Each structure stands twice: as structure tokens, then as C-alpha cells.
Amino acid sequence: MKGFQFTKFTPSEDGNTPFDKLMDLFMELLTYTNGDVSEALQWMTQLDQQYQLTSQEYGLGDFIDDLKDRGYITEDQSSGTIKITPKTEQSIRKRSLEEIFGKLKKTKSGDHRTFRPGQGDEINPETRPYQFGDTLEQIDFTNSIRNAQINHGIESFQMREDDLSIRETDFKSQTSTVLMIDISHSMILYGEDRITPAKKVAMALSELITTKYPKDTLDIVVFGNDAWPVAIKDLPYLEVGPYHTNTVAGLELAMDLLRRRRNPNKQIFMITDGKPTCLKQGKRYYKNSFGLDRKITNRCINLAAQCKKLKIPITTFMIASDPYLQRFVQEFTETNNGKAFFASLDRLGAFIFRDFENGKRKTVY
Structure with a gap:
């Protein structure tokens, strides 16, 4: 052998x-x-x-x-x-997802689970007796027929209301998300490449949402002098333009897109260097690139407050380390009761996480 x-x-x-x-x-x-x-x-x-x-x-x-x-x-x-090809576009998004958030597996359901039973699309293993108002789709006919056989016998088979068994489904929440990306000139100013880590975060978030939560909706908005929507497949091709930063236009478009969504849960992700420098007043652009202009920042703060009233939390990914810009993002996020991630350019995978709703601060790797 x-x-x-x-x-x-x-x-x-x-x-x-x-x-x-x-x-x-x-x-x-x-x-x-x-x-x-x-x-x-x-x-x-x-x-x-x-x-x-x-x-x-x-x-x-x-x-x-x-x-x-x-x-x-x-x-x-x-x-x-x-x-x-589209295959490469998806590979770039997956690579960004693994680099920033680690390897996550795609799930068949992909949803945000809650602990409440209700009219959902996942069957609950437990059953209960029929109650007035239950729909025909909720009836578990196998258990109901078995109950009828036990209660009335096979020879005189009949099914009554007391025999009906109801199988509930678990309620699962869905979320509508708008992802805002700053493509203003300041994202490459002073030799600092801020647009590349911004694109990586954007591609990672889009891949996370589409793979982990495929039943959610995702809209992507870029903003410079104005704001306009883009497709997920176009994320690798985003370039910085000769634009100022009209954060107000981006937020207004994001809120308009979320108004069209029927999901009760809505949120905004914003990737920016934190410096709004532009407003559009009629056909005229009001611009000021020299520091933070209160006329512009007040409009941003007001929109953050409006989003809070509409129960739309804003999560800001701050791709810059300037202290005065971080102070503005902190004020903006605190007004919204949202969340903020302060990232440095040389440590893309590490963020200083601020949750103003729960008063938490920690470093996320």
C-alpha cells in the first residue's frame, strides 16, 4: 500500500x-x-x-x-x-467598509430588530387564540385544523372561532437615510487631501447600509455651491470642485428627500470638513471663506433644530482637525441631539465619537 x-x-x-x-x-x-x-x-x-x-x-x-x-x-x-466596471465599483465600496468598519456579513433579512410583536414580515414561533380584528393572513391553519379535530372529533369535523390559532409576526423597523458629502474646494485646501477619506467613509457607509440593512432606503447628496443627488455607483468618481460649502443647501435637500419617505425612522449622515461658507439667497450666492460667518452658521444651527423637531438625527463625520471647526460641529450636533465622529486624516479607522443624546464620548477604532 x-x-x-x-x-x-x-x-x-x-x-x-x-x-x-x-x-x-x-x-x-x-x-x-x-x-x-x-x-x-x-x-x-x-x-x-x-x-x-x-x-x-x-x-x-x-x-x-x-x-x-x-x-x-x-x-x-x-x-x-x-x-x-460595476464589479470594481462594488469592490471599492466593500474594501472601504472592511477598512473602516471591519468585515460584516450580509444577512438575509437585514433589518433593525425591535422587541415588539406586530404586523411585520418575520414569523413569530408562538401562537395565540383568535381575537376580533385579526386578519385572514394571520391564521395558522395547521394549528387551527388540529384544534378543531381535538375539540370536535374527526367524524363531526367543524371549525369555530374558538379553534382558530393566530401566528403573529415580529415588527421590524426600517430606516431612511440621506448621506451628505462635502465636495467643496476646502476638502483639498492647503495640501490636505480630505476628499479621499471622505469618499472612503461614504462608500463604507453605503456598503454597510445596503448589505447589513437592505430593506432600508439610502439617498446620497453632494453639496458645494449647491446640492444635488448622486447614485451609489458614482461614489468612486466624486471629485472636489471650485465650490464653496453650502451646508444649508445640502441639509434642505436631505430634509426634502426624507419627507418623501414613508418610513417613520429617518436620519442624516453628513461627511464634511465642518466649515460652511456659502448661502444661496434667491439667485445670488452669499459667500465668506474667511472663518465662520454667523449669518451662515446660524442657518445651519436652525436647520439642525428643525431636524430635531422632526425627529431626524444628524450624524456628522468630521474629516478635519481644526479646533474652531470642531467647536462649530459640536454646537451643531448638540443642537440636533445627534452624534459626531471627529476623524484625523492619518487615522481614518479611528474616530472620536460624541453622542449628545446620551452624553457619551469615546474613541472608536
Whole structure:
């Protein structure tokens, strides 16, 4: 009888294939290049020349071929342009989710559970006797027929009201969310790249909501001089424009979108560097980039108070470390009784969490 022959196994440095190693870098660069494949590959070529990322067995040409074969990029034969596919867009969002919130598994139900029974869509294992007002869909016919057989016998089978058994369903709450993203020029001012971590947080939140809570609704709003909605698939392509920061326009659009949603639970996530600098008055823009203008900030504070009255909490992700900007976000969040995460640019995964509703403060990693 032949036995097993064992040979020495020499794993790679981190267990990943050459494609996986280059793919991690490619995904990271796509976030910085706003989804520009050509620019990302040019950066990879320069990095390869400096750090020898590839080998003679597997070069960048092989990596590009694998990207095409696996459906991550597509090339227009007529123009020669290369673009990422929806598969890559989703991979970027998943990567951001894992980087910031850790690995979360997708659930079949994906909802916010409560401890109250009611008219929901998850069957409760317990039953109760019929009560006036119960609907036909709530009747557990198997248990009801069994009760009728026990109470009246098989020979004279009949079903009465006392035989009916009701199986309730658990009530599950749903939430409508608006995600606001600041794309003003201040997000790249003074050489600080704030838009890249902002996009990472936005993609992580959108992936978290769509995978963990697929029955929720999610609207995405970007705001500069004005505010307008964008699709989830467009998040990797967001770029900063020559805009001021009209936080008021973003909040007004967010509130308008939430008014159209029928869910009783509503919330706003806002990713910004915290400095509103613009208002639109009729057809004229009122602008002031020199510090915090009370005419502008008061409008923001008033909208925060309105959201509080409408029971719309605002969670702010502050992508900046300026003390005077943090003081404004603190006042804004305290007025709304919302929550705030203060993030530094070099520690994207760590946030200083402030919950003004419960008076809590902690560091979240």
C-alpha cells in the first residue's frame, strides 16, 4: 500500500497571489484618482519601477490582462479608453467598509430588530387564540385544523372561532437615510487631501447600509455651491470642485428627500470638513471663506433644530482637525441631539465619537 508523500510548502509572504497584492494597491489608487484607470496604472508603473512590485513571472501587463479577464475593467476598442466596471465599483465600496468598519456579513433579512410583536414580515414561533380584528393572513391553519379535530372529533369535523390559532409576526423597523458629502474646494485646501477619506467613509457607509440593512432606503447628496443627488455607483468618481460649502443647501435637500419617505425612522449622515461658507439667497450666492460667518452658521444651527423637531438625527463625520471647526460641529450636533465622529486624516479607522443624546464620548477604532 502506497503512503502519502509530503513535500515542503513555501507560502508567499502574506498568503496572497501576485494578482491579489497588486489588486489591493490598484483599489487604493482608484480612490485617489477618482476612478481613473489610466492614471492609477501610471502610478502603479512608477511604483513598480521604484519598489519592484512585480517579477519576471508576473508583470503589470499580466495584471492588466487579469483585470480584463475577471471583469474588473473594460476597454473601448474604438477610443482605447479603459474604465472600471460595476464589479470594481462594488469592490471599492466593500474594501472601504472592511477598512473602516471591519468585515460584516450580509444577512438575509437585514433589518433593525425591535422587541415588539406586530404586523411585520418575520414569523413569530408562538401562537395565540383568535381575537376580533385579526386578519385572514394571520391564521395558522395547521394549528387551527388540529384544534378543531381535538375539540370536535374527526367524524363531526367543524371549525369555530374558538379553534382558530393566530401566528403573529415580529415588527421590524426600517430606516431612511440621506448621506451628505462635502465636495467643496476646502476638502483639498492647503495640501490636505480630505476628499479621499471622505469618499472612503461614504462608500463604507453605503456598503454597510445596503448589505447589513437592505430593506432600508439610502439617498446620497453632494453639496458645494449647491446640492444635488448622486447614485451609489458614482461614489468612486466624486471629485472636489471650485465650490464653496453650502451646508444649508445640502441639509434642505436631505430634509426634502426624507419627507418623501414613508418610513417613520429617518436620519442624516453628513461627511464634511465642518466649515460652511456659502448661502444661496434667491439667485445670488452669499459667500465668506474667511472663518465662520454667523449669518451662515446660524442657518445651519436652525436647520439642525428643525431636524430635531422632526425627529431626524444628524450624524456628522468630521474629516478635519481644526479646533474652531470642531467647536462649530459640536454646537451643531448638540443642537440636533445627534452624534459626531471627529476623524484625523492619518487615522481614518479611528474616530472620536460624541453622542449628545446620551452624553457619551469615546474613541472608536
